[in-house]
Amino acid sequence: MEIGGLLLYLMALVTMGGIYAVMALGLNLNWGMTGLFNVGIAGFFAVGAYTSALLTTPPMLARSGADVGGLGLPIPLGWIVAPLLAAAVAWVVGRICLRLRSDYLAIATIGIAEILRLVALNEQKLTGGPFGIKSIPRPFETMDRPWGEIALMALVALLVFATYLFMERARNSPWGRVMRAIRDNETAAGAMGKDVEAFRLQAFVIGSAFMGLGGALTAHYLKVLTPEASEPLYATFLVWVMLIVGGSGNNKGAVLGAVLIWLLWTASELVTGALPTEWGVRIAYVKMFLVGLLLVVVLQVFPQGLLPERPPKLAGEAAPR
Amino acid sequence: MLSAERLVGGYGGADILKGVSVRLDPGEIVVIVGPNGAGKSTVMKAVFGLVTLREGTVTFDGAEISGLPTEQRVRRGLAYVPQERNVFVTLSVHENLEMGGFVRKTIPQAVFDRIYALFPVLAEKRKQPAGELSGGQRQMLAVGRALMVEPKVLLLDEPTAGLSPRAMDEIFACIKAINAQGVGILMVEQNARQALGLAHRGYVLATGENRYTDTGAALLANREVAESFLGGGH
Amino acid sequence: MIEFINNYVIPGLVLGSIYALGAIGVSMIYSILRFAHFAHGDLMTLGAYIAFAVVVAFGWPPVAAMPLALVGTVAASLAIDRYAYKPFRKSRPIVVVIASFGVALMIRAAIMLIWGVQPEPYVEGINPPLESFEPFRIQEKHIVIVVVTVVLVTALHLLLTRTKIGKAMRAMSDDADLARVTGIGTERVIAWTWVVGAVLAAAAGILTGIDTLLKPYMGWDLLLPIFAAAILGGLGRPYGAILGGLVLGVIQELSSYPLLSDEPFISPGYKIGIAFAILVVMLIWRPQGLLRGRVL
Numbered sequence: 001m002e003i004g005g006l007l008l009y010l011m012a013l014v015t016m017g018g019i020y021a022v023m024a025l026g027l028n029l030n031w032g033m034t035g036l037f038n039v040g041i042a043g044f045f046a047v048g049a050y051t052s053a054l055l056t057t058p059p060m061l062a063r064s065g066a067d068v069g070g071l072g073l074p075i076p077l078g079w080i081v082a083p084l085l086a087a088a089v090a091w092v093v094g095r096i097c098l099r100l101r102s103d104y105l106a107i108a109t110i111g112i113a114e115i116l117r118l119v120a121l122n123e124q125k126l127t128g129g130p131f132g133i134k135s136i137p138r139p140f141e142t143m144d145r146p147w148g149e150i151a152l153m154a155l156v157a158l159l160v161f162a163t164y165l166f167m168e169r170a171r172n173s174p175w176g177r178v179m180r181a182i183r184d185n186e187t188a189a190g191a192m193g194k195d196v197e198a199f200r201l202q203a204f205v206i207g208s209a210f211m212g213l214g215g216a217l218t219a220h221y222l223k224v225l226t227p228e229a230s231e232p233l234y235a236t237f238l239v240w241v242m243l244i245v246g247g248s249g250n251n252k253g254a255v256l257g258a259v260l261i262w263l264l265w266t267a268s269e270l271v272t273g274a275l276p277t278e279w280g281v282r283i284a285y286v287k288m289f290l291v292g293l294l295l296v297v298v299l300q301v302f303p304q305g306l307l308p309e310r311p312p313k314l315a316g317e318a319a320p321r
Numbered sequence: 322m323l324s325a326e327r328l329v330g331g332y333g334g335a336d337i338l339k340g341v342s343v344r345l346d347p348g349e350i351v352v353i354v355g356p357n358g359a360g361k362s363t364v365m366k367a368v369f370g371l372v373t374l375r376e377g378t379v380t381f382d383g384a385e386i387s388g389l390p391t392e393q394r395v396r397r398g399l400a401y402v403p404q405e406r407n408v409f410v411t412l413s414v415h416e417n418l419e420m421g422g423f424v425r426k427t428i429p430q431a432v433f434d435r436i437y438a439l440f441p442v443l444a445e446k447r448k449q450p451a452g453e454l455s456g457g458q459r460q461m462l463a464v465g466r467a468l469m470v471e472p473k474v475l476l477l478d479e480p481t482a483g484l485s486p487r488a489m490d491e492i493f494a495c496i497k498a499i500n501a502q503g504v505g506i507l508m509v510e511q512n513a514r515q516a517l518g519l520a521h522r523g524y525v526l527a528t529g530e531n532r533y534t535d536t537g538a539a540l541l542a543n544r545e546v547a548e549s550f551l552g553g554g555h
Numbered sequence: 556m557i558e559f560i561n562n563y564v565i566p567g568l569v570l571g572s573i574y575a576l577g578a579i580g581v582s583m584i585y586s587i588l589r590f591a592h593f594a595h596g597d598l599m600t601l602g603a604y605i606a607f608a609v610v611v612a613f614g615w616p617p618v619a620a621m622p623l624a625l626v627g628t629v630a631a632s633l634a635i636d637r638y639a640y641k642p643f644r645k646s647r648p649i650v651v652v653i654a655s656f657g658v659a660l661m662i663r664a665a666i667m668l669i670w671g672v673q674p675e676p677y678v679e680g681i682n683p684p685l686e687s688f689e690p691f692r693i694q695e696k697h698i699v700i701v702v703v704t705v706v707l708v709t710a711l712h713l714l715l716t717r718t719k720i721g722k723a724m725r726a727m728s729d730d731a732d733l734a735r736v737t738g739i740g741t742e743r744v745i746a747w748t749w750v751v752g753a754v755l756a757a758a759a760g761i762l763t764g765i766d767t768l769l770k771p772y773m774g775w776d777l778l779l780p781i782f783a784a785a786i787l788g789g790l791g792r793p794y795g796a797i798l799g800g801l802v803l804g805v806i807q808e809l810s811s812y813p814l815l816s817d818e819p820f821i822s823p824g825y826k827i828g829i830a831f832a833i834l835v836v837m838l839i840w841r842p843q844g845l846l847r848g849r850v851l
Contacts, residue, residue: 037649039656096838102649103591104838107782110593111831114779122824237660240653282668289664295657296639299650369736395738403736409729412722419719420726424738466737 008146011153013266014259018156019217021258024242025163025251026210032248032309033171034203035183037102040093040109041211042235043116044086048212049219049229050120050127051085052078053136056220075139079216086212087205089116094204099197113232120227132226136219156217160255163210167251170206179203211239233288238265241294249309256306322347322505323399323474328367328377336375337363339529343507345474350496350506352537354513355526355550361509362404364526365476368507369401370394382473396424400467404478407463410452414443417451417462421469428469436465439498457488464495468504475499477508493519513551517541525550561692563808569697569766571804572704576759577777578784578796579711580752586728586791587748590648594635594659595756595781596774597666602628602757603764603773604666610677617677617765618699621758628757631662632749659775667771674768700762707758708797711751715793720747728791780807780830786837789844798845803830 023041030036056078057070089112097108120127127133140151170176181189182196190196215235219225229235238261246257268287272280298305323345331337337360345351353361366372368379370391379387386394391401400421409417418436422428437444440461446454451462460480467475480496481489493515500506510516517523520537525546533546540546577599584592606624610617639658643651684692714721720743727734727744735741763773784803788795807829811819821829837844 035649037652096835100838100842103585103652106591106593106652107779107786107834108838111779111834115825115828115831118825118827122822233660237656240656244653285664285668289661289668292657292660292662292664295660296654299654300642303650371736391735392738392740400738401736403733406730406733409726409733411729412726416722416726419722420734420737420739423719423723423740470738 004146008149011146011149013263015149015153015156015221016218016266017259017262018153018160019214019221020239020242020262021160021255022163022217023211023214023239024246024254024258025160025167026207026214027239027243028207028248028251028254029167029170029203029210030207032243032250032254033176033183034179034200034207035102036098036200036204036207037106038109038204038207039106039232039236039240040111040113041239042230042232043109043113044090044208044211045215045218045235046113046116046120046227046230047086047089048082048215049225050133050215051212052082052216053133053219053225054126055081057133057136070133075137075220078220079213082216083209083212086215087209090205090208091201094201098200098204110232113230113236117227117230120230127227130227132224132229133219134224136223136225138220138223152221156221159213159217164251164255167254171251175199175202233291237291237295241291241298243305244298245294245305247305247307247309250305250307253305253307253309260306322349323368323379323381323507325364325368325379326377328364328374328379330367330372330374330376331363333373337529338367338372338374338377340377341526341529341531343368343524345505345507347473348500348503348505349521350500350508350519352513352516352520352523353507353509353526354517354523354540355532358528359526360529361526362478363529365401365478365507365509369399369476392424395470395472398470398473399476400470400472400474401476402463402467402478402480404482408451408454408459408466411450413448414451414454414462415447417466418443418469421466424470432469432471436468439468439495440465455488457484457491460484460488460492461495464492464499468499472504474505474507477506479509479511481510481512489515514541517551557690559812561690563812564805565691565693565697567805567808568801569700569804570808571801572700573759573762573766573800574777574780574784574804575797575800576704576707576755576762577781578788578800579708579793580755581781582785582788582790582796583724583728583748583793584752585785587724587731588640588651588745589731590640590651590655591782592752593652593655593778594662595752596776596778597659597662598628598632598753598756598774599760599763599777600666600771600774601631601662601760602753603760603769604670605757606761607670607675607677607764607769617761618703621703621761624761625754625757628760629750629753632753632756633746636745636749663771663775670769670771672771674770676768677764696765699765703758703762707755711755711793714751720744724748724751776827779827779834783830783834783837786842786844787833789846792844792846795844795846803833806833 027038027041030038055071055073056075058072059070093108093112097105121129138152139155140148143151178189178199182199186196218229242257242261243254245261247253265287268283272283275283325343327340327342328338329336329340341360341364343353343364353364355361363372367374370389374387378385381397381399386397409420412420418433419428422432442458443462443465451459454462464480481492484492489512496506497519508516517537517540523535523537523540524531525533525540533540533543535543577595581592581595602624605627606617606620609615609620609623635658639654640651643654682694682696684694715725723734723739723744724747726739727741731741760774763777780803784799785796787803788797788799807826810821810826810829811823814820
């Protein structure tokens with residue numbers, strides 16, 4: 001591969017890796033900081049992706065066989081509404097399920113994700129069904145190559161950085177301390193007079209909003225959106241692996257894990273490209289197997305991940321034992 | 322028979338036991354009393370292997386058992402009755418007894434007969450789910466279940482907690498009867514006076530350490546013990 | 556009326572039988588090992604495909620291939636427990652749940668790697684309704700599904716009420732700590748729980764394959780209704796799981812009855828949504844389930 005191609009490849013890698021980093025940071029707020037077992041990332045991803053795509057795609061171009069056109073609104077509006085709608089869905093789910101044990105949240109979030117996938121598949125008039133939505137506008141796509149790609153990569157990097165700063169501030173704030181207290185000992189936190197349910201709901205809703213944002217970014221970056229994009233393997237479990245490998249509870253770990261796992265994930269595509277098609281298909285299953293294996297093995301061998309959680313030291317707080 | 326030497330440990334956090342020693346000779350009833358938080362129940366759990374010990378040893382029948390899993394301790398003739406949630410509520414009375422003898426290959430009918438003779442009310446309700454029993458009957462079933470392995474020593478954690486005075490008397494009478502058959506009994510009791518009256522020897526614990534050790538009668542007669550630990554001198 | 560039974564009740568009971576078999580396993584694993592087993596659907600798929608391999612290799616009918624497939628699935632589940640779940644026995648239960656998602660992906664990936672993604676029937680050909688049941692449209696496969704379910708449920712009932720290990724399973728699902736101090740060999744009980752769970756799961760998978768087609772995602776797609784059925788019946792209550800499965804199966808089929816117009820009341824594409832709706836309703840109204848099981 002020549003240098004130019006390699007650079008474009010690297011930029012694509014950073015862009016998509018960055019989008020995953022946003023979602024991993026959202027999951028870190030859910031699971032790493034608050035201990036909420038959200039396995040419905042795909043659902044919030046789908047809400048964000050379809051919302052932004054439908055709002056911004058030009059009416060005529062949108063879909064084959066769809067009756068309702070896109071609204072053709074500006075992209076930034078899509079990126080604002082998408083996380084808000086994902087947050088709204090999360091609020092409804094959280095209100096019902098957060099007071100029960102975490103296994104229930106797992107079942108409920110999986111259920112929501114499955115149903116949203118069915119909606120995307122069945123409501124052809126709205127979503128284009130299995131054919132999905134095409135010609136979703138990509139930011140900076142009118143610019144010449146490679147400047148458009150560079151600009152988009154810079155924008156995503158900026159968003160990752162902003163998300164990271166937001167999450168770090170949350171983590172170091174009194175709010176973040178309450179979250180960890182709830183995660184580590186819910187009864188004691190409740191006894192301290194904290195409204196445990198309200199705090200958990202906030203963490204769940206905010207984390208899910210970032211998953212929705214991740215969905216919106218993906219839709220615009222890839223320019224097409226089909227129900228397959230919200231397949232749990234890619235949208236849910238890959239993000240889980242990223243967070244666990246990077247180090248759950250640690251925001252830097254979430255970003256590192258996202259970039260690293262995405263690098264490995266796409267690097268294997270370079271290999272499969274060189275193989276006969278039949279093998280290429282099989283490699284996809286091998287990758288799926290490896291994602292599963294990582295989930296099982298990482299938790300056993302190094303449960304803390306690459307960058308273990310370090311509780312922030314605050315003035316006046318006793319040093320950890 | 323059973324001896325625990327200088328036990329130090331707890332449930333992972335701060336130590337609850339800070340060097341407690343307890344001994345039980347064959348055929349004895351030994352009672353552990355003391356204020357809340359003294360570590361009474363924790364001693365029992367430590368003897369049975371439910372507590373992580375940092376120091377100290379437990380020997381039973383001439384062999385050290387400190388590191389053994391609970392199942393092995395049961396096989397060697399040690400049986401334990403927890404304070405609460407001590408029956409399988411959805412299993413019938415008879416099935417509860419069968420589970421008590423899980424470690425045995427076969428359970429002779431005579432073992433069931435002996436327990437039903439000791440607790441006739443259980444025989445009447447053998448087919449009922451244990452969840453339908455009264456508090457006192459549950460306690461009897463819990464003790465009966467522990468007896469299914471024909472233990473050499475029975476560990477009872479507050480067997481009369483939450484029972485009516487009448488049910489309490491019944492339980493104490495049963496404990497005496499079981500002991501008369503040669504089973505050693507180590508028990509923790511809130512109801513210290515009545516229990517010490519029954520005991521051959523007693524231990525008074527406070528803050529995870531031994532405070533007084535004497536015969537049951539002597540502890541009852543000891544004014545200091547009575548004032549500090551048995552709720553006034555009446 | 557007869558049309559109503561043919562179109563809704565019979566398919567509902569058939570589907571419900573399959574749900575019931577899966578739900579019993581999920582329910583028992585939850586109450587004995589204390590975690591929601593999210594690889595259970597894929598365990599069903601595994602059983603179905605092992606039977607497929609036997610059918611292809613020896614040319615046997617699927618029911619004859621069943622015993623071998625059950626043994627294979629039991630062996631797989633014991634190995635999975637040993638290497639993927641046992642290391643977490645003393646961790647927080649939710650960590651095992653993550654591992655079970657990993658296992659689910661691994662099983663599914665292995666199936667697609669070995670057998671591909673094309674839907675496959677066990678046996679080619681059409682399956683006409685049996686004449687002796689006129690006017691009811693009952694096919695041979697319906698009888699097979701219901702009979703296998705009844706046989707397995709009866710065997711489970713005998714295991715739980717007549718054998719020492721079965722009673723110990725009930726005891727441990729009642730109170731695992733008490734089981735431990737009573738001297739019940741908890742690892743042995745856990746192993747038997749996997750045997751029971753895997754047998755029922757594999758059977759459910761094979762029956763699904765007989766009813767429709769083999770697909771690598773067949774088990775994953777059944778996961779939500781199975782959990783809904785287990786929660787509907789009350790977790791830790793095997794008989795509740797059976798009830799929950801049958802109720803859910805019938806409700807799901809009835810949901811496409813053209814109640815208000817000529818259109819199905821709920822579009823068949825959303826049948827799975829019924830399971831989720833029931834899950835949510837139970838969560839709000841009666842989290843312990845119909846037969847008073849545990850609350851998650």
